[in-house]
Amino acid sequence: MTLHAQFKLDYPGFSLDVDLQLPAKGITALFGPSGCGKTTLLRCMAGLTRADQGQLSLQGEVWQSATQFLPVHQRALGYVFQEAALFGHLSVRRNLLYGQSRVAASARQVDFDSMVQLLGIGHLLERLPLHLSGGERQRVAIARALLTSPRLLLMDEPLAALDLARKQEFLPYLERLHDELAIPVVYVSHAPDEVARLADHLVVMQQGRAVAVGPLTETLARLDLPVHLGEDAGVVLQAVVVERDTQWHLARVAFEGGSLWVRDGGHATGQAVRVRILARDVSIALQPVSGISIQNCLSATVEQMVDDYHPALCLLRLRLGAAPLLARVTQRSAHALELAAGKPVWVQIKAVALIG
Numbered sequence: 001m002t003l004h005a006q007f008k009l010d011y012p013g014f015s016l017d018v019d020l021q022l023p024a025k026g027i028t029a030l031f032g033p034s035g036c037g038k039t040t041l042l043r044c045m046a047g048l049t050r051a052d053q054g055q056l057s058l059q060g061e062v063w064q065s066a067t068q069f070l071p072v073h074q075r076a077l078g079y080v081f082q083e084a085a086l087f088g089h090l091s092v093r094r095n096l097l098y099g100q101s102r103v104a105a106s107a108r109q110v111d112f113d114s115m116v117q118l119l120g121i122g123h124l125l126e127r128l129p130l131h132l133s134g135g136e137r138q139r140v141a142i143a144r145a146l147l148t149s150p151r152l153l154l155m156d157e158p159l160a161a162l163d164l165a166r167k168q169e170f171l172p173y174l175e176r177l178h179d180e181l182a183i184p185v186v187y188v189s190h191a192p193d194e195v196a197r198l199a200d201h202l203v204v205m206q207q208g209r210a211v212a213v214g215p216l217t218e219t220l221a222r223l224d225l226p227v228h229l230g231e232d233a234g235v236v237l238q239a240v241v242v243e244r245d246t247q248w249h250l251a252r253v254a255f256e257g258g259s260l261w262v263r264d265g266g267h268a269t270g271q272a273v274r275v276r277i278l279a280r281d282v283s284i285a286l287q288p289v290s291g292i293s294i295q296n297c298l299s300a301t302v303e304q305m306v307d308d309y310h311p312a313l314c315l316l317r318l319r320l321g322a323a324p325l326l327a328r329v330t331q332r333s334a335h336a337l338e339l340a341a342g343k344p345v346w347v348q349i350k351a352v353a354l355i356g
């Protein structure tokens, strides 16, 4: 079951041309540089912009085709913008009830109290939007969108207007949504860390085209992505906490292909987590190295090697069992170690970010 979105549209100096089959569950990130068409695509999906040519169907239900165009108010979708658009003269509670009242009581699938609890806004219900922080406003906007019982949630850079502290405060709520919501979310972002943290599926856009589409882990590990991630190049692996070392405040997380020691994030043994490993934090040796401070040293095989964004550097894709890994090394080291596809090596992983 999928979300099928096909649109062609021309603006002066810009054209959108995409044909996407996306999973009808989890979070799909639309990622790419400013001006590549992410918002335009989202607006087409919402029916806020009418593409010259378009098709949109969600699990077989057609919202747009050559002969049909459902206007935005007839599409069962929630839309969260960069800046929360709440009614300023209504309390948070009444803003939420307004969202809920847009659906007939018999069609409501989302419960008011559970949404308030999920987004942690119970103590804000009697306040006016003016008296909320940016992050609180966005949480209310999401709750209001979800109270319309949508079948699809569209989010356009919901963190863009927040400062770093508010972002850190807000992200756990998005993660909770990710874990608890059954509806698909299409999430626009140009921040690699947000994508790494939230997305299950990735659409990389460039100049109005989708240049790479697929599950997050494999798509981030592609060496042919035309969008250069620079210092943000790296992989995200799904893992499980298997052991905790309370003396040293470390946790061991296992993934298909190995395990890593990371800083203990307080997760219980057995809990699923994501680990993000940046290419710049991975180094290569031909033998296992001892007498160094790096804790994580694993055997891997070089799969592919390409020139990187600076002539001194190259980017390698390796396999640790089933899991992909990216490493950035200098061309001189690659030459000295005679690195090539198929070569077995040892990787040392200097830093690992535990997410979720």
Ligand SMILES: Nc1ncnc2c1ncn2[C@@H]1O[C@H](COP(=O)(O)OP(=O)(O)OP(=O)(O)O)[C@@H](O)[C@H]1O
Pocket (backbone or CB within 6 Å): 011, 012, 013, 014, 032, 033, 034, 035, 036, 037, 038, 039, 040, 041, 190
């Ligand atoms: N209504 C419009 N009329 C004409 N051109 C438009 C219109 N809306 C967007 N554009 C152009 O389409 C291109 C894509 O814009 P869009 O806002 O979709 O990009 P984006 O990837 O969301 O960018 P950002 O990350 O900066 O928000 C831009 O060149 C923009 O100037």
